[in-house]
Amino acid sequence: MTANNVTRTRSPRKPVRRTAQLQEAGRALVLRVGQTVSRYRLTAIAAAFGLGYRLDKLSGGTDDEADHYHVNLSPADGCHTCECKGWLRWQTCKHVDSLNALLVAGCLPVLPDDAADGLNLAEEFAASEASEAEADAA
């Protein structure tokens, strides 16, 4: 047998059980990944597109430097985003996966349509530019 015939075999990774649970009438999110439990305050926020959420860490989590994350779900095209290190590295994370699963299950609180429609970043930017110009002129 030569070295070229050696094949590496990896033992298959045992799948880690992951669960997401809403508590306190949808205001708290509890994520379990294996034995690790993370709790977040869940707030639906306006977003320029899709659905916006802010997760404020209450306990647990794997990144001691981050105390909150903004998550955007885009059900129309699946182009979700999160601010956590896991998402930045792997383009997948427990925050997006759990919120998307809760959304698909019809359990996730969403802002009324008119709240999201009221958000127009271009208009807000133009308005802030105009008010700065007025301030400069005064």
Ligand SMILES: [Zn+2]
């Ligand atoms: Zn994330």
